[in-house]
Amino acid sequence: MAPRKLLIDCDPGHDDILAILNCLAHPEAFEVLGYTTVCGNQLVELVTRNLCGVLTYLGVPGAVAQGYDAPMVLPPDPQPEAHGVTGLDGPSLPEPTVHPLQVHALDFLRDTLLAHDRVTVVALAPLTNLAMLLKTYPAVKDHIDCITLMGGSRGGGNILPRAEFNLYADPHAAKVVFESGVPIVMSDIEICQACATPHTWIDSLRGQGRVQDLAHDILQFFSLWGRRHGQNTSPIFDLVPVMHMLHPELFETAPVRVQIETEGRLTRGMTIVDSVDDPQTANVTLLKSCRDPAAYNRFLAENLALLNRRLFPEA
Numbered sequence: 006m007a008p009r010k011l012l013i014d015c016d017p018g019h020d021d022i023l024a025i026l027n028c029l030a031h032p033e034a035f036e037v038l039g040y041t042t043v044c045g046n047q048l049v050e051l052v053t054r055n056l057c058g059v060l061t062y063l064g065v066p067g068a069v070a071q072g073y074d075a076p077m078v079l080p081p082d083p084q085p086e087a088h089g090v091t092g093l094d095g096p097s098l099p100e101p102t103v104h105p106l107q108v109h110a111l112d113f114l115r116d117t118l119l120a121h122d123r124v125t126v127v128a129l130a131p132l133t134n135l136a137m138l139l140k141t142y143p144a145v146k147d148h149i150d151c152i153t154l155m156g157g158s159r160g161g162g163n164i165l166p167r168a169e170f171n172l173y174a175d176p177h178a179a180k181v182v183f184e185s186g187v188p189i190v191m192s193d194i195e196i197c198q199a200c201a202t203p204h205t206w207i208d209s210l211r212g213q214g215r216v217q218d219l220a221h222d223i224l225q226f227f228s229l230w231g232r233r234h235g236q237n238t239s240p241i242f243d244l245v246p247v248m249h250m251l252h253p254e255l256f257e258t259a260p261v262r263v264q265i266e267t268e269g270r271l272t273r274g275m276t277i278v279d280s281v282d283d284p285q286t287a288n289v290t291l292l293k294s295c296r297d298p299a300a301y302n303r304f305l306a307e308n309l310a311l312l313n314r315r316l317f318p319e320a
């Protein structure tokens with residue numbers, strides 16, 4: 006079977022990079038057509054630089070197009086507490102030799118989609134780029150197989166008590182995307198927590214290879230935060246949509262209707278998730294539960310080892 010074509014919209018971001026490493030481990034499953042970046046965890050110039058630094062470390066080429074430097078309506082709200090002042094504190098990355106294209110993400114997404122059919126958009130960040138794309142060039146919808154996104158929650162929150170960061174950061178964009186009619190697969194906070202990765206496993210990555218060393222230094226940033234808060238595991242949020250594409254059998258799904266709160270003073274970006282009697286009325290496929298979190302984390306280990314063997318066979 007031909008590999009699934011992907012466009013990855015991201016704000017790297019520790020977990021964004023883990024998602025990308027897992028995609029790159031499987032060229033038989035995925036063809037990455039390109040990456041677009043957006044203001045989210047940190048300002049867009051920083052997250053673009055982080056991505057280029059990681060691709061340089063790996064020695065992997067990639068088409069990177071920088072996108073919007075602010076949400077559609079609200080001001081940027083970077084999260085140094087969650088991802089550090091660079092947006093990817095922890096690993097030492099080389100001076101990038103991969104450079105962003107001289108084209109805005111909006112144009113890159115439009116041109117790439119129109120040149121291909123059945124592209125999966127992997128959305129790991131606030132949805133500004135994608136909302137602007139769908140609003141400005143609705144014809145691209147026919148070229149999108151689905152948007153598989155990390156965002157939202159069934160009741161919990163990580164930036165507000167009831168809101169998840171990606172949708173909180175640009176709720177107006179989220180509303181556009183969720184109302185666009187494009188099929189959406191949603192990995193929310195609850196499913197990410199169900200697949201959380203043990204800190205002791207993160208510790209054990211060190212010394213296993215160049216890819217595992219990078220993953221270790223990235224994930225250590227999460228695990229130190231988690232340990233400070235008394236946790237033994239940390240969710241690697243953005244990894245979940247990628248693991249779902251690789252191993253759909255791990256997940257139970259449900260059709261649901263999701264609406265976005267854009268105005269709420271205490272609930273900005275909250276997702277209101279309703280079960281539906283008639284699947285035709287659903288706008289989202291929700292990853293409801295993980296059947297085997299231990300297998301999920303085993304696959305993660307295998308993917309990093311696989312990528313290391315592919316990229317650094319001599320080491």
Ligand code: BDR
Nearest residue numbers: 018020129170171242243
């Ligand atoms: C999401 O917000 C960002 O901090 C992460 O990269 C992830 O995309 C988790 O809420």
Ligand code: CA
Nearest residue numbers: 018021129130
């Ligand atoms: Ca992200």
